[in-house]
Amino acid sequence: MGRFTLSDNAKVDAKIQEDIHFIVNKILEEIDPVAIILAGSFGRGEGRVVVRGETIEPQNDYDILIVSKTKPRIPVSVLAKSLSSGVRLPVDLALKHPDRISGSPLTLLNLDLAYGAQVMWGESSVIQKFPRYEAKNLPKSEALLLLFHRVEGLLTALDSKALEIPELPNVYLSTQLFHYWVAVGQALLILNGQYDVSYKECQKRLKNLPVSSQKMAMAFDQKLGRGMPMLFTIQDFRRDLEEITNAFWLVLQTCYGLENPEPFSLLQAWEKDNTFVNFSAKVKWIIACLQNPTLAIRHRFSKQKLYAEFPKTLFSFESSIAWEKKRAQVVCDFGWVK
Numbered sequence: 001m002g003r004f005t006l007s008d009n010a011k012v013d014a015k016i017q018e019d020i021h022f023i024v025n026k027i028l029e030e031i032d033p034v035a036i037i038l039a040g041s042f043g044r045g046e047g048r049v050v051v052r053g054e055t056i057e058p059q060n061d062y063d064i065l066i067v068s069k070t071k072p073r074i075p076v077s078v079l080a081k082s083l084s085s086g087v088r089l090p091v092d093l094a095l096k097h098p099d100r101i102s103g104s105p106l107t108l109l110n111l112d113l114a115y116g117a118q119v120m121w122g123e124s125s126v127i128q129k130f131p132r133y134e135a136k137n138l139p140k141s142e143a144l145l146l147l148f149h150r151v152e153g154l155l156t157a158l159d160s161k162a163l164e165i166p167e168l169p170n171v172y173l174s175t176q177l178f179h180y181w182v183a184v185g186q187a188l189l190i191l192n193g194q195y196d197v198s199y200k201e202c203q204k205r206l207k208n209l210p211v212s213s214q215k216m217a218m219a220f221d222q223k224l225g226r227g228m229p230m231l232f233t234i235q236d237f238r239r240d241l242e243e244i245t246n247a248f249w250l251v252l253q254t255c256y257g258l259e260n261p262e263p264f265s266l267l268q269a270w271e272k273d274n275t276f277v278n279f280s281a282k283v284k285w286i287i288a289c290l291q292n293p294t295l296a297i298r299h300r301f302s303k304q305k306l307y308a309e310f311p312k313t314l315f316s317f318e319s320s321i322a323w324e325k326k327r328a329q330v331v332c333d334f335g336w337v338k
Helices: 010-030 040-044 076-087 108-115 124-129 140-156 160-164 171-191 199-206 214-223 234-239 241-256 263-272 280-291 293-298 320-333
Strands: 035-039 049-052 055-058 062-067 091-096 118-122
Touching: 010 035, 010 049, 010 055, 010 062, 010 076, 010 118, 035 040, 035 108, 035 124, 040 062, 040 108, 062 076, 076 091, 118 124, 140 171, 140 241, 171 199, 171 214, 171 234, 171 241, 199 214, 234 241
Parallel strands: 062 091
Antiparallel strands: 035 062, 035 118, 049 055
16 A cells, blocks of 8 residues: 555555645745645545556546645636646645634544645644544535535536537546445445545445445445446436436435435425525525436536536526526426425
8 A cells, every 4th residue: 555545556656746746846836835735535545546557647636735824926726727737637725724723613624634634745743733523423514515516516527518429438427426426425424423534444334334335336446446447428327317316315315314305305404404505506406407317418517607606507598588497497397386
């Protein structure tokens, strides 16, 4: 097992270290930080790489937290884009003031930083300042926010280009499907008080839950770099859509203790939960797309629009009038208003 992955190939660690060295040096050109922390899969030592002969291709994003008392000289988004171009992989940057670390709330991100991250530059003691929460106390909101984030990502894979050749293996769709099934497993573990920051440990604990499935096990294997990378097509997505949807309902059913989860009852439970007061519109659209697959497949998604003003820019309708007509139809179809 290496420092950044489960591989014992020294060249793999060297490649990751080379990328991190580039990222750290570029950050130091723009800011005077207290520390630079590597989080996510590579920070936990579970990053995924593909080795093809002498070529080593990291597959995960680089999740970087900059601990600093000052802001970079350029916007964080601009710096992240520059770093991503340099290493040819997405680099997610976050900025945190050192005085705010000890008061960090219990979230998946802060749990990951406390137990599954590495200081790549600066004060090594910074990580010890993150509160040592117990994972079993994670709020249910973390399970649901994780799930809905991954559902959004999955829906973005249903773009017009992919739909033109439904039998063509789709790398982006495959990645989003793996993210989704891992998120389902993690969400169920959170709701059962069994979550762990390690993918490897999560996969082991899932076997003890009655709801564990082959899809979840396969997705964790892919995330951990076990076996050859698998690719799926839009045809595969359509074939598995019922199973994908059932897993989605299972998480919400587990969260709210509903015996027969129907869209309307789930939405009522969601909207009574004050934690999610700002997400109800987003949830309605996602549930609509999952409950009626043709809705998702029929319309062209835009990733940029999806994460912008939601839900009015979710679909690329020609005008606001067209959007209002479609929204009214969807709402009526799913019984949210009589």
